Amino acid sequence: MFELERLFKAVYIWLEGISNSLGIPHFWFDLFTMLLIAVIVLAVMSVGAMFLVWWERKISAHFQQRFGPMRTGWHGWLQLPIDGIKLITKEDTTPALADKLPFLIAPIVIFVASFLAFVCLPFGRGLIVRDLNIGILYILAVTTFTVISILMAGWASNNKYSLLGGFRSAAQIISYEVPLTLSVLGVVILTQSLSMVKIVSSQQHIWNWNIWKQPLGFLIYLTAAVAEVNRTPFDIPEAEQELVAGYNIEYSGMKWAMFFFAEYTNLILVCGVATTLFLGGWNGPLLPSWIWFLGKTLFLIWVVMWFRWTFPRVRVDQLMGFGWKFLLPLAFLNLILTGLFA
Amino acid sequence: MKALKTEEFEVNMGPHHPSTHGVCKFVLTMDGEQIIDLVPHIGFLHRALEKIAENRTYLQYIPFTDRIDYVSSMFCNYGFVLTLEKLAKIEAPERAEYIRVIVMELNRIASHLIWLGTFALDIGALTPFLYAFRERERIMDLFEMICGQRMTFNYIRVGGVSKDLPPEFIPKAKEFTRIFEPKVDEYENILTQNPIFLERAKGVGVLPRKLAIDYSVTGPNLRATGFKWDLRKEEPYSIYDRFDFDIPFGANSDTWDRYMVRIREMREANRIVKQALEQIPEGDFKKRVPVLFKPPAGEIYTRIESTRGEMGFYIISDGTTKPYRVKLRTASFSNLAALPEIARGCLIADLVAIFASFDVIMPDVDR
Numbered sequence: 220m221f222e223l224e225r226l227f228k229a230v231y232i233w234l235e236g237i238s239n240s241l242g243i244p245h246f247w248f249d250l251f252t253m254l255l256i257a258v259i260v261l262a263v264m265s266v267g268a269m270f271l272v273w274w275e276r277k278i279s280a281h282f283q284q285r286f287g288p289m290r291t292g293w294h295g296w297l298q299l300p301i302d303g304i305k306l307i308t309k310e311d312t313t314p315a316l317a318d319k320l321p322f323l324i325a326p327i328v329i330f331v332a333s334f335l336a337f338v339c340l341p342f343g344r345g346l347i348v349r350d351l352n353i354g355i356l357y358i359l360a361v362t363t364f365t366v367i368s369i370l371m372a373g374w375a376s377n378n379k380y381s382l383l384g385g386f387r388s389a390a391q392i393i394s395y396e397v398p399l400t401l402s403v404l405g406v407v408i409l410t411q412s413l414s415m416v417k418i419v420s421s422q423q424h425i426w427n428w429n430i431w432k433q434p435l436g437f438l439i440y441l442t443a444a445v446a447e448v449n450r451t452p453f454d455i456p457e458a459e460q461e462l463v464a465g466y467n468i469e470y471s472g473m474k475w476a477m478f479f480f481a482e483y484t485n486l487i488l489v490c491g492v493a494t495t496l497f498l499g500g501w502n503g504p505l506l507p508s509w510i511w512f513l514g515k516t517l518f519l520i521w522v523v524m525w526f527r528w529t530f531p532r533v534r535v536d537q538l539m540g541f542g543w544k545f546l547l548p549l550a551f552l553n554l555i556l557t558g559l560f561a
Numbered sequence: 562m563k564a565l566k567t568e569e570f571e572v573n574m575g576p577h578h579p580s581t582h583g584v585c586k587f588v589l590t591m592d593g594e595q596i597i598d599l600v601p602h603i604g605f606l607h608r609a610l611e612k613i614a615e616n617r618t619y620l621q622y623i624p625f626t627d628r629i630d631y632v633s634s635m636f637c638n639y640g641f642v643l644t645l646e647k648l649a650k651i652e653a654p655e656r657a658e659y660i661r662v663i664v665m666e667l668n669r670i671a672s673h674l675i676w677l678g679t680f681a682l683d684i685g686a687l688t689p690f691l692y693a694f695r696e697r698e699r700i701m702d703l704f705e706m707i708c709g710q711r712m713t714f715n716y717i718r719v720g721g722v723s724k725d726l727p728p729e730f731i732p733k734a735k736e737f738t739r740i741f742e743p744k745v746d747e748y749e750n751i752l753t754q755n756p757i758f759l760e761r762a763k764g765v766g767v768l769p770r771k772l773a774i775d776y777s778v779t780g781p782n783l784r785a786t787g788f789k790w791d792l793r794k795e796e797p798y799s800i801y802d803r804f805d806f807d808i809p810f811g812a813n814s815d816t817w818d819r820y821m822v823r824i825r826e827m828r829e830a831n832r833i834v835k836q837a838l839e840q841i842p843e844g845d846f847k848k849r850v851p852v853l854f855k856p857p858a859g860e861i862y863t864r865i866e867s868t869r870g871e872m873g874f875y876i877i878s879d880g881t882t883k884p885y886r887v888k889l890r891t892a893s894f895s896n897l898a899a900l901p902e903i904a905r906g907c908l909i910a911d912l913v914a915i916f917a918s919f920d921v922i923m924p925d926v927d928r
Contacts, residue, residue, distance in 0.1 A: 379572050528687060531752075534760070535594055535910060
């Protein structure tokens with residue numbers, strides 16, 4: 220009924236009609252629609268990230284028996300737009316001894332990397348920018364750019380704390396990338412496809428969801444994903460009490476906001492991917508598909524936030540030990556079991 | 562291929578750093594994440610409190626004692642006042658002694674709650690902080706009720722306390738003691754057996770008993786080594802011998818033991834407050850003491866068990882209204898001195914946890 224797919228199709232046909240009647244070459248029309256889609260994704264994700272920041276503040280507040288932002292708008296929903304204005308108008312400082320070029324590029328890289336991955340994420344039935352036949356591989360590949368950006372930021376800031384943060388982050392993301400990928404492979408074996416749409420359409424009913432066939436894989440994925448997006452208990456790259464703020468300590472204004480945004484878009488991404496891979500994606504009765512997708516993703520995000528506000532932080536060597544000595548063998552075991560029984 | 566060259570580097574941790582609890586600076590020599598050497602730089606909060614004492618009358622100096630350790634001011638008040646009372650051979654009325662014990666033990670709980678919150682914060686758990694402050698808020702309300710202040714109370718005076726308890730204090734305090742025990746269970750639920758917390762705290766920062774005694778570490782840090790030493794039991798002062806309470810002590814002397822000792826100490830302090838509220842007699846709350854208080858000439862050292870350990874006042878009196886010399890012995894100073902010994906070879910994350918578990922408070926170190 221309220222499927223957004225129809226709306227987009229209608230708009231597309233309408234635009235195509237206008238373009239044909241004006242005699243615009245098809246190449247330019249394609250370029251225009253691509254840009255339009257990119258802008259829509261960008262806008263949706265920005266709003267989503269902003270919503271998440273507000274949501275996290277509210278959730279953390281209620282976990283801690285506070286109210287959180289209350290003064291700006293209904294339950295503080297205007298807080299984030301106002302914070303955004305503040306960040307835009309803030310002075311953009313660069314440390315005198317910083318390596319200027321990487322310092323400037325790092326936030327852009329992380330921003331772009333986190334948005335690129337949304338190309339292959341199905342938000343609902345037919346709501347996917349491009350259904351690549353190697354979709355999940357593409358997402359895993361693109362998200363690794365994050366680590367380059369964090370290393371760049373940590374190195375270029377010319378600050379010892381940010382350098383430590385950058386190195387920690389590099390070590391962490393690389394070691395957790397492996398179990399993450401292995402846990403995804405289980406699903407790929409079951410579906411026999413890398414395409415995100417095929418993975419979703421193989422899980423039509425709730426008892427077909429991959430979480431029932433791959434419970435271990437789901438847990439490994441979720442753990443590794445929390446480490447991937449640097450959140451508590453694995454938030455050692457920005458451990459406030461040890462490294463003050465980690466790799467983004469020298470950033471201010473919009474550059475800092477880009478790191479912040481990327482963190483939340485990454486969170487949407489990993490939870491969206493988990494929804495797609497394990498929780499049946501957009502599939503669900505009655506409600507439109509995009510609401511199902513959104514609901515499942517938000518639930519997972521809530522779980523991840525729940526981790527953050529109840530767990531202490533692990534130490535850097537414990538993190539490595541957990542990743543390599545526990546999670547990786549477990550992921551291999553999961554893969555072997557899947558291969559044997561699928 | 563040329564071998565990769567690595568070098569140690571120095572990190573100035575502090576004076577402005579989220580986990581140095583005030584303004585302490587550590588100069589760390591790091592090999593990657595590992596600490597090779599650590600030198601604490603203290604003195605950022607030095608206010609010459611000992612020198613100030615020589616230029617104030619005895620009674621004028623009581624408000625200054627609040628600032629020695631502003632998280633547990635009642636102990637500083639009491640330590641100084643007790644020294645003067647011993648010097649001048651004054652005995653406070655019984656009701657005053659009860660009030661003193663009640664406020665001191667409440668202050669111990671409040672101080673341990675701050676410690677619990679910041680300790681949890683330093684190992685990355687953000688929520689216990691606000692839980693702890695929720696209960697501390699109630700204690701602050703109680704203190705506000707009796708002396709109008711939420712910090713730096715200036716409540717305990719020579720010969721008694723500055724004001725009598727208001728009538729609504731005792732019911733409110735009783736309510737607090739009743740609800741506090743389940744709240745401690747709540748903190749324990751979120752931390753004590755949490756696997757990540759155990760990983761971070763068990764076996765981390767072991768302070769050998771001999772080292773602790775050599776550095777004259779006192780208080781919960783010493784008791785965590787299994788050494789049963791609490792001045793409230795060893796040299797009972799005030800009316801502590803009338804109450805039934807235990808001295809919690811640890812066994813392994815690691816961060817987890819120091820955590821556990823303080824958690825249990827909060828329960829014991831609550832027990833003392835409960836008993837004191839039951840037994841408190843009617844009567845005077847203050848003995849009249851001349852405004853120009855002149856203790857006889859002589860010198861005296863008195864120590865009490867403060868939140869952080871042994872707190873001592875050494876006073877030389879020359880019979881005038883001003884002390885000739887006041888020397889403060891504060892627990893945090895000695896406790897901090899032992900830190901570099903056990904932090905060498907740790908990771909930077911451990912240093913933060915160990916330092917937090919020591920419950921060092923910088924004004925107490927610097928005076």
